[in-house]
Amino acid sequence: MITDLAVRRRDFALAAAAVVVLTAASTVSLGAAAGAFDHRSNTVAYTTCSSPALSGSVVHVSLVDMRGMGGGMMGGQGRWRSWHAGMMRIVASTASVGVGTVSLRVTNSGVLTHELVVLTLPAGATVGSRAVGADGKVDEAGSVGEVSNTCGAGAGPGLAPGSTGWTTLTLPAGRYELVCNLPGHYAAGMSTELDVG
Template identity: 60%
Template sequence: MTAGDMGQGMMGGGPGGYGMRMMRLAAHPAVVPSGVTSLRVLNTGALTHEVIVLPLPPGQGIGERPTGPHGKIDEAGSLGEASRSCGAGTGDGIAPGATAWTTLTLPPGRYELVCNLPGHYMAGMYTELDVTGK
């Protein structure tokens, strides 16, 4: 998957100073079989990013989670994250040009992959990952 942004010149849009939909996450593939899944994230942008895996409740779409005053969503229920430059698991973020990864065991369902650095979710850094039965 890739994480990207429009670069350092982005302004406006609330906490974090990023305009709406100026950032993106893309999952390739967007549908995977249940079981052990490795997510590899390449940061193609100019800013630091991360990817957090959250289950999507029935009837909820991606990008619909409420954000708090610091431009972040509630991470309760997270199944894991890729946020360590050139490494697996949790860290201080994925530096521009770096890759991070995490390996999870995912049951069938819908998941929202998000960057939860301040303002990034509101700027469009989310995507859906669908996990099917084997």
């Protein structure tokens, strides 16, 4: 004789299995719609290079996107509205450095082009809270530096996947937000704080 508890356990197990199947099916469908299974859209040419010896406090920064972390069911860079908070990130080797000369060695560990812009973080503001414009970018007014030159120093057209760029800045005490300001990347989670003091 089947008890009431056994029936509830069976029904729960069937419901859980249905949720798993439906979740997997919807994930595959979204990936197919975004072109994630099209081998042509997933071919990435990596550019590898290293930086020269850098002066001052050296902060190693990695720019990461979900496709570079083994996930990535979303479309390419031109489909920036598809990216959601938490799907990309910036990881720094330290959260704080001393006042003065600070070098940022930035490696694009993802499969999309990225950049790093250093913005002053106003008192009371939190990382990731800047207003994002209709173009998917934040206001760069007051930028104190940028790394977007593949295998080079300073600003350029963007860091290619696998490449490294760098810059050396003289930073006064304060809070800074490191951001990727390509369309949609900031809203997708590409920001972190660097405190100088």
